[in-house]
Amino acid sequence: MVDEQKSPFDSHVFVCTNDRGGRAKSCADGNSQQTRARLKAEINKRDLKGRVRVSQCGCMGLCDKGPNVMIYPQKSWFPAATSEDAKDIIDRLETMLG
Ligand code: FES
Numbered sequence: 756m757v758d759e760q761k762s763p764f765d766s767h768v769f770v771c772t773n774d775r776g777g778r779a780k781s782c783a784d785g786n787s788q789q790t791r792a793r794l795k796a797e798i799n800k801r802d803l804k805g806r807v808r809v810s811q812c813g814c815m816g817l818c819d820k821g822p823n824v825m826i827y828p829q830k831s832w833f834p835a836a837t838s839e840d841a842k843d844i845i846d847r848l849e850t851m852l853g
Pocket residue numbers: 771772773774780781782783813814815816817818821822823
């Protein structure tokens with residue numbers, strides 16, 4: 756039987772870093788690795804490490820709107836996100852977390 760546990764994080768920030776190498780639109784075209792790095796830096800700066808986890812992920816099926824950032828369990832979606840949006844995204848997450 757599978758072991759199910761409660762997530763240790765209040766939020767998980769998923770950054771699509773899928774890269775199709777220019778063959779078709781993908782979030783890596785918008786430098787989503789850099790966005791991921793800036794989001795992680797914001798989390799560390801605000802001492803949210805341990806509560807919030809930033810993870811790269813594969814395609815979310817919303818490529819035309821990318822680069823995409825999704826936050827769960829808050830179900831917030833940030834399309835066309837760039838590294839310059841990292842501060843604003845984490846500001847909003849902090850508001851959601853209360
Ligand atoms: S490549 Fe990022 S959502 Fe599809």
